[in-house]
Amino acid sequence: MRREWLEYQDMIVRTGALALALVFGSSLAATAADHVAGPYDPNPAPLAPAASDYGDADFVFELGISGFVSPDYEGSDEYQITPVPIVSIEYLSIPGIGAFGGRDGRGFSIGPSFGYTGEREASDFPELAGLTDVDATYELGLKASYEWENAEIYGAARYAFGGAEGLVGDIGANVIARPTERLILKAGPTASFASSDYTDAYFGVTPSEAFASGGRFTTYAPKGGFKSVGVAASARYEIFTDWFVNADASYERLVGDAKDSPIVKAGDENQYTFGLGISRRFSLDLF
Structure with missing residues (x-):
């Protein structure tokens, strides 16, 4: 009975992995990328993979969970803790198409980029009384980066749809240290x-909302452009x-x-986030 259960579990993992490969395979082939960027977004792997690092494995991916402290909504001065999945694809080899990814992240990389912003319900926040709700927003696009031994630059652009529509993205640079x-x-x-x-969608106030707020908010129609500037840091340790x-x-x-x-004036223009999580790399021979 135990052996049958273990075989059943193995079948589930392999089926799920194959499904992931099929879902993201077309994007990987089209963009020569191997990485699915989620809320936790490490760099996509390089275009020149080192397939020998993986032996007979066709699919190497990482799954985990992180606890994330972030503002209740953009511009809020209150914070919440939410679970966030860690999902990344490190290597994928598709017969007849080629292999994508590798352990060495140096060089030029390009891959898909995803983002998600949960629903903002005004009834959940007394300071937003009078504003209409904003449904969850989904973001889909591309991320590119170039990494040297001790530095990297990156940029991403995504199309947002759902509660808010339009173009969003980010750019940045990092100093990289490898103490061990x-x-x-x-x-x-x-x-x-x-x-x-x-x-x-997130920062504007319509005339009807201004009226419904009892005058606490004035009508406001923001334009596009840079939304924020700041600094970010990350640490990754293989325990x-x-x-x-x-x-x-x-x-x-x-x-x-x-x-x-x-x-934002009713909240805070300064926004902080912190995440701590654990993940595991899986290697599967699918084909």
């Missing part, structure tokens, strides 16, 4: 931008073979039309 073979440290400046449609502890922290200051929003 198991530990990688990164830190550097970052900036984000958004189009006017996106900015208006055991294929087991990792991941820590991320950032400080962002809202700028431009986002900063001038009545919503």
Whole structure:
């Protein structure tokens, strides 16, 4: 009975892995990338993979969970703790198409980039009384980076749809330190931008909302441009073979039309995040 259960579990893992490969395989082939960026977004792997690092494995991916401290909503001065999944694809080899990814992250990389912002319900926050709710927003796009031994630069652009629509993205640079073979440290400046449609959804106030708020908010129609500037840092430590502890922290200051929003003035233009999680690398022979 136990053997049958273990075989059943193995079948589930392999089926799920194959499904992931099929879902992201077309994107990987089209963009010569191997990385699925989620809320935890390490760099995509290089275009020149070292397939020999993986032996007979066709699919190498990482799964985990992180606890994330972040503002209740953009511009809020209150914080919440939420669980965030860690999902990344390190290597994928598809027969007849080719192999993507590798352990060495140096060089030019390009891959898909994803983002997600949960629903903002005004009824959950007394300071937002009078504003309409904003549904969850999903973001899909590309991320590119170039990494040297001790530094990297990166940029990402995504199309947002759902509660807010428009173009969003971020750019940045990091200094990289590798004190040991198991530990990688990164830190550097970052900036984000958004189009006017996106900015208006989260920072704008319509005449009807201004009236419903009883005059606490004034009508405001923000334009697009840079949304925030700040610094970000991360640490990644391999505690055991294929087991990792991941820590991320950032400080962002809202700028431009986002900063001038009545919503932000009722909250805080300074935004902090911190995440701590654990993940594991899996290697599977699928084909």
